[in-house]
Amino acid sequence: SQKIEQNSEALNIQEGKTATLTCNYTNYSPAYLQWYRQDPGRGPVFLLLIRENEKEKRKERLKVTFDTTLKQSLFHITASQPADSATYLCALDRTGANNLFFGTGTRLTVIP
């Protein structure tokens, strides 16, 4: 069956360091992959989208890579700040489908 796994439930990192979050998937052939940020009790907020023919995408301190051979996406936050503390969700579409499948998320805590 189809599965999306995010590397760990929680990740603690020192302020200023680079946070790296992993999203692995099986039995999917996604056309694209998205990353969202979710704060407690609030709706997810879109961060980045990367297409299957793109290797890397950047936006300010954020970088996403997408390896369709490894079936993996890495999400990096450079120069992390306490304000980056949140849960980060990866989401895939299925080619031809009109909906997203979300991973369970990684809760990132940036320690001052």
Place this chain on the structure above:
Amino acid sequence: DSGVTQTPKHLITATGQRVTLRCSPRSGDLSVYWYQQSLDQGLQFLIQYYNGEERAKGNILERFSAQQFPDLHSELNLSSLELGDSALYFCASSFGTSSNEQFFGPGTRLTVL
């Protein structure tokens, strides 16, 4: 602020009851998506409407139904409620039919006692 509004913010009800959750999409968006988020299940896609028509169905129970009205707002109806239906229910919207970049509302927290 995503521009997506959801009402009510909180809802407390009893088992066996029926509730209606309401969502207004961002101005100009034609697609509305409904998701359920519980602690043990993560964010689960329920159903999508595009310009009034059902486009995709996910893990939506038969006790649940939805519709999108001509003004594009949507309602999610949950009936014969069970304790396990307690969750956060999110609505999201996007412009087109594909699931590119969705804008999520603040959610409705449903508690079934």
